[in-house]
Amino acid sequence: MSDYKLGLDYAKAQDNLDELSAYKQQFHIPKDADGKALIYLCGNSLGLQPKSTKAYINQELEDWANLGVEGHTEAKNPWLPYHEFLTEATAKLVGAKPIEVVTMNSLTANLHFMMASFYKPTKERYKILIESDAFPSDKYAVESQLRHHGFDDKDGLILWSPREGEELLRNEDLEAILKAHGSEIALIMVGGVNYYTGQFLDFKRITTLGHQHGCKVGFDCAHGAGNVDLDLHNSGADFAVWCTYKYMNSGPGSLSGCFVHDRHAYDKDLNRFTGWWSHNKDTRFNMRHEFDVLPGAEGWQLSNPPILSMAAIRASLDIFNEVGLEKLIKKSKKLTGYFEFLLKDLGEDTIRIITPENPEERGCQLSIQVLNADKALHDKLTEAGVISDWREPDVIRCAPTPLYNSYEDVYNMVEELKALL
Template identity: 50%
Template structure:
């Protein structure tokens, strides 16, 4: 398609967009009395308008039924979380039994480490990407210290090549092969939070398994953003937050994937709790733990219903649309944003550098050479909500549910005005 950086062209793309009406199903903040152009769905998605109905239903059941809501609410609370498994399985490419919702992301990664990081004297090293998200780094370090290991020895970081802003798959695979039989676990971010790169999860998982290691993925920036096939890729486990592209609300519940080969087994090491024991005998209060046959065996406590309800509301939209349509729009929308940035760069005395490779989802990370934080502040004051990362990067994530092609055009105009106004 031959793009044009004009309002009429952007509006023509919106007119052809089969998802255009979904924009009206989200709440927008306002700046200067106008709805914002929202580029931070990679940090916190906008609120779907159907959320309040789901939450109000829980509040009404609580008011009218109190404790009996566990069994007699319209959506009984004791199995509320089970309603999320099937739609989530479609989003991540899994079987329904391989998916559950519980806790928050780093808590779940710690729980997954209990089960899938089992170091021995010889096989104890962990491979991750250079400068992984800080919470993942802290999790690795604390887990290793818990096992009496030195993080400086046990953590192997795959680095980017000198002068490059992205990782090469061949370098990741080479590192896995070099660590070889010392490798216990590969655990990386499926989409890097800083540069927006999508890793070749299939190839990396295959390399880890070939070397006898467990392979897991932090999918915080991937779920609801890119195509995932966790079961077919033979991934051992994965976890993700739900408040970015999944639009479930701030700090909300985390999703977990556990490969079916580890289900319905008593020999798996894990931290266990009441809600992971078999549903049909749970209220017999038996002293012996009998694991659920699915990923719910890793549940510890009953689900936080007021937290899970917004997630279920958002998943209703994902069920309506499906990932194929979202990804189709995402690719076109992000390509148009890239084009607009390039056109603005030609018109102003600046030099933008997009550091996100072609293997990407929604996000473009852009070096604004010579501009500094002042241009970010200008964008924010003028209704473009974006994200700043040191030393000089803005992250732009045009989420396909609620961003339009016209948004991309007007962003370019505001960006140009901000640079020329210096």
Template identity: 50%
Template structure:
């Protein structure tokens, strides 16, 4: 498709967009009494209008039923978490019994590492990416120290080449091969939070297994954003937050994937609690733990229903639309945003935007990370004051994530016009 940087062209794209109606299903903040252009769904998604209904249902059941809500609410609390499995399985490419919803992301990664990072004298190293999201860095280092190991010796970081913004798959594979029999675990972010690069998870997972290692993925920026086939790729485990592209609310519940080959094992190390106990016998209060036969065995505490309610509301929309349709719009709207940026760059003297996210559609999702050569945080502040909610990352990058559920093509055009004025004003 040949794009044009005109309002008429953008409006025509919206008129032919089957997902355009979903923009009305979200609540937008306002700046200067006007709804914002929202580019930070990669940090916190907008609130679906349906979320309040789902939360109110729980509040009403709590008021009217109190403890009996566990069994007699319209959506009983004792098995509330089970409503996620089938729908989330479609989002991440898993079998429904490989999915559990519990806790928050870093907590779940810690709990999964109890099972899947079992260092020995010979095989003890973890491969991750350099400058991973800080929480992952802290988590991995603390796990290594917990086992009495030195992070400097046990953690191997895959690095970008000098002068390059993205990782090369061949470099990741080379590190895995080099570490070889010393590698216990490969644990990397499936989508790099800074550059927006989508890694070749299938190839990397296979390489990790060839080296005899366990392979897990942090899918914080991947779930609800890109196509995932966790079961088909034979990923061992993965976890993701729900508050970015999945619009569940700040700091909300995390999803986990645990490959079915680890289900039902009596000898697998795992921190356990009563919500992972055989649900048919859970309320008998027996002293011996009997694990659920699936990923729910990794649950510890009873489900935080009020937190899960908005997640379930958002997931209903994902199930209605389906990932293929979201990805189709994502590809087009990101390409249009890329075109707008390049067109503005050509038209304003003395500016240079460098998009550090890969141009290849297979290597990117919803996010474009833009390095602002010759521009400082003043431009970011200008955008924010003029109703463009975006994200600043040092040293000089803005991250733009036009989520397909609630961003329009006309938003992309309007952003371009605001950006052009901002560049000319300073």
């Protein structure tokens, strides 16, 4: 039995006890036309803007205005090494060593750069395994890699699917696939937290299994970074990529993060696409040198960093660094558990949650099926001031994000849903 209770008084009491509750004041909360704060449960799609972001970006705009090109070396935060200002906090957030992470490009571009290095097909071993309901961009990317290497994109794709009548993936089914087809699979590339169900997969188990069968293993952590304890280094994964605009609150279309395990850090023979920003920093500006790749994840950069986007990421990372992942996940589990408790009180004949019940197998997102309802219900929720996310065919995704959502937010959302039902 849970210790949660019904009623608004309980929600308010939990907010009073919550050591992270003050952080909500550090974010801009969207308002309706009458100036009333909306209930924003959509951080799994676009995170809210920290109030500090403007100052971080303005600093760079001022330095650009006052210094011009000299800002590369003379700015308050010099632009040449700017991406390095993000490294330590990023590594901490995703459970990696600083040498294993870099912020660059956009997510699907990084996925292609990683596959250029880690998808090495042969005639016998060329297939790519992904989850059957992968985020579309991932599916399109791996299909295009198969075509690029001269393989059929249907024959070359192996899907890890839930069982008939189920939504969640089972590890034993992955084991069976690898037992049958492991020698044909060059790459396993799955979404670490599934965008639709919210299922958080067991990275270490998948990686160990993949490596036992001679496969390279990578993860798309778009729905994991800033949400769950990814523990990327200890997972042993060859690579991972993520976006920073969901749980990491860096703004629409902002840059992506990239992880490459440190066992690959000094392998200069790894095939990769290169550019001058992956070249030795000491000789980068002596334009006549032959290419000399940097060690670690930095060796996959191509171009100098887009400073304004990185300034927004830095603003958010400073908040994460201050809070710490441990406290964030502790609140996340409690807040999402409370949300689950309130939804279940509506009755299983009304609501079905397809996200795993085990808190270790999910982040803060709950994916809700409302029986006999369609998108009209989601539209009514939006009109009632609840910002959530609809995914076809019948799921409302809600993410009570621990940095800026409260117990009262969750309580009010369920009350609005109850009223509509």
